Amino acid sequence: MKNILLPTDFSNNSWNAITYAMQLFKNEACTFYLLNTYTPAIYQVEYVLVEPAQFGMYDAVRENALRDLEQFKTRIEKEYNNPKHAIETIATFNTLIPEIKDQIAEKKIDYIVMGTKGATGAKEILFGSNTVHVFKNAKCPVLAIPSDFTFESPHEVLFPTDYEIDYEEFHIKPIIEILSSYNARVNILNATYGYELSEYQEKNMKKLEILLKQTSQLFHSVSGQTVAEAINNFQLKARINLLIMINNKHSFFENLFFKNTINQIGFHLSIPFLVIPAKNYKT
Secondary structure (H helix, E strand, C coil), rough: EEEEEECCCCCHHHHHHHHHHHHHCCCCCCCEEEEEECCCCCCCCHHHHHCCHHHHHHHHHHHHHCCCCCCHHHHHHCCCCCCEEEEEEEEEEECCCHHHHHHHHHHHHCCEECCCCCCCCCCCCCCCHHHHHHHHHHHCEEECCCCCCCCCCCCCEECCCCCCCCHHHHHHHHHHHHHHHCEEEEECCCCCECCCCCCHHHHHHHHHHHCCCCCEEEEEEEEECHHHHHHHHHHCCCCCEEEEECCCCHHHHHHHCCCCHHHHCCCCCCCCCEEEECCCCCC
């Protein structure tokens, strides 16, 4: 049984992510938790303490969240009607990241599936701020779905790596789960500027090959390209429909997403993106 968290702001983007999750895990027994966090537009603790009328505003916002969650739940059950799936709703007065952290711990969440942008996301922005913060802070794999991506079974998966990670089974487990469910192939991509792999990188590459030995795999190495260029170029020549990275601090992942603007890196992503934490937080 998998526990999957589906944060939603009731935008089309978040609905598209929900539909992707329902189809990706259609053969798995899952409990899906539809989560909406809310805060009234004007909220001051001091004022609420002395002004009981403010509680009316609080209740109204909560009622709206609960109503919209039930509508999404009903829509899911009507459109997918999967006996393997249970849907639960959570409406909570909180900001998104602290609530996600709480839900991961409380519900033992296996995956988070969410949209790449919120209701007001501009087209030129690759990831909305909430998605970036979830990537950085979530202690479980996060799958981000572009708003215009229609579900298709993963068949060619791209896994860029700098081999600077001492791979463990928990890093690779989400990859193997998806590959085995869909008979997909993983393309391991390393981009360099002409330098040879160090002994440490060579050791990690061999370990990765062993961990993925039960899957269909291809190793690729390109030189003279940045990671962003390598990913973009690879997508042009192969029909990749899932990108997977490990969020290793001080690695190319952090440089790619958290230290550059999208315009600077020239990175374009139109496929689902799975981010796996570098640390194992499960006991």
